[in-house]
Amino acid sequence: MRCGAGDALVINTGGQGGWLIDTGNPGSGVLQCLDTLGVRHLEKVFITHAHEDHMGALPEVLQAIEVGEVLVSGGFRGAVQAPLRVLQPGEQQQEGSVSFTVLGPEPGLLRGASVNDTSLVLRVDFQAQGGPVSFFTAGDMESEAMSRLLTPNPPQASAC
DSSP, rough: EEEEEEEEEEEEEETTTTEEEEEEEETSSHHHHHTTOOOOOOEEEOOOOSOOHTTTTHHHHHHHEEEEEEEEEETOOOOOOSOEEEEOOTTTTETTEEEEEEEOOGGOOOOTTOOOGOEEEEEEEEEEEEEEEEEEEOOTTOHHHHHHOOOOOOOOOOOO
16 A cells, blocks of 8 residues: 555455554555455554554544554564563464564674664565465565575685
């Protein structure tokens, strides 16, 4: 969904439920989008990182709609007026036909990292009408941090 310069992604989990990945800026229209999609409660709200264009509308969402839990990375450094659950790499969860796997960030890469590089990295899988769908989301993680995350065992240089 377009939220100005921000990001938000809605996954309809069936019935009137859904998952939300980021909320966009304040006043982004995320509530109108949820209403249009018929989503009346969110089992999960994932906040990838603490920049306003990704979490600015969270107070609006928390005030207007029932939210089961707000999920963040171990590097999250934002102020939120709600209980947070910190996700760790390797953590997985499935609800109905929708599941997620946490890919990052790795705890060892958080020290001294920029806010973008603390972004929650997820693989989300679900069953759509046309068949299975899998996608990867990484907030605003920069390419160097992404490369480190996706290459846990880089090739070793050999001395000749």
